[in-house]
Amino acid sequence: MKLDVLYFAWVRERIGLPKEQVETEAATVADLVAELVAREERYAAAFADVTALRVALDQELAEFSAPLGGVREVAFFPPMTGG
Amino acid sequence: MTVRVQAEPFDFGAESAAFAAGATSAGAVVTFLGVVRDDSGTLARMEVEHYPGMTERALAAIAAEATARWHLLDALVIHRYGSLQPGEAIMMIATAARHRAEAFAAAEFLMDYLKSRAPFWKKEFGADGAVWVAAKDSDEDALTRW
Numbered sequence: 001m002k003l004d005v006l007y008f009a010w011v012r013e014r015i016g017l018p019k020e021q022v023e024t025e026a027a028t029v030a031d032l033v034a035e036l037v038a039r040e041e042r043y044a045a046a047f048a049d050v051t052a053l054r055v056a057l058d059q060e061l062a063e064f065s066a067p068l069g070g071v072r073e074v075a076f077f078p079p080m081t082g083g
Numbered sequence: 084m085t086v087r088v089q090a091e092p093f094d095f096g097a098e099s100a101a102f103a104a105g106a107t108s109a110g111a112v113v114t115f116l117g118v119v120r121d122d123s124g125t126l127a128r129m130e131v132e133h134y135p136g137m138t139e140r141a142l143a144a145i146a147a148e149a150t151a152r153w154h155l156l157d158a159l160v161i162h163r164y165g166s167l168q169p170g171e172a173i174m175m176i177a178t179a180a181r182h183r184a185e186a187f188a189a190a191e192f193l194m195d196y197l198k199s200r201a202p203f204w205k206k207e208f209g210a211d212g213a214v215w216v217a218a219k220d221s222d223e224d225a226l227t228r229w
Binding site for chain 2: 006009010075078079081083
């Protein structure tokens with residue numbers, strides 16, 4: 001499946017791009033993270049501590065254990081600081 | 084219920100007056116203005132990044148929940164993104180209800196939730212370079228009271 005993967009704030013800065021299309025058969029968010037980490041050092045640096053990260057699936061907050069079936073857009077970012 | 088996410092400045096006085104004028108059956112209108120704070124005294128600017136699409140959805144969901152829980156007659160959320168100077172207005176909230184307890188509680192709930200559930204990230208540019216503002220445990224803890 002093809003996924004749009006988005007990165008925000010320091011995750012975007014570490015990986016060096018705001019958005020990319022990823023061809024993957026990952027079953028869950030955690031599987032996708034493992035695939036990305038295996039790619040290149042900059043992904044490993046961004047995902048070194050996933051407890052410091054949040055994930056959204058199709059613009060709704062989700063868990064790293066969540067399945068990716070039917071999902072089109074995945075976003076990774078640090079805890080939000082609005083207000 | 085109105086949610087606006089914008090780069091442009093907004094006029095807090097005019098927005099508040101228009102909101103209050105529109106809330107004809109309300110007995111209470113509460114407004115809150117958030118301002119870019121310079122704790123260090125050396126903040127040059129703040130950059131606010133957001134997730135277009137999800138931001139509007141998240142704010143609308145939070146405002147809808149506040150409206151349902153406190154029977155609001157109306158609610159307004161404006162949040163800016165982009166480059167802001169210290170002292171500039173970054174966001175505002177307005178709630179209208181029949182009584183003040185509901186209007187105050189709903190405004191506090193909106194603030195607590197949009198701090199840690201709306202996809203905004205702040206980066207401060209100061210004398211020591213640029214730093215992403217870290218989320219505070221107290222912001223997350225604030226949600227448990229609701």
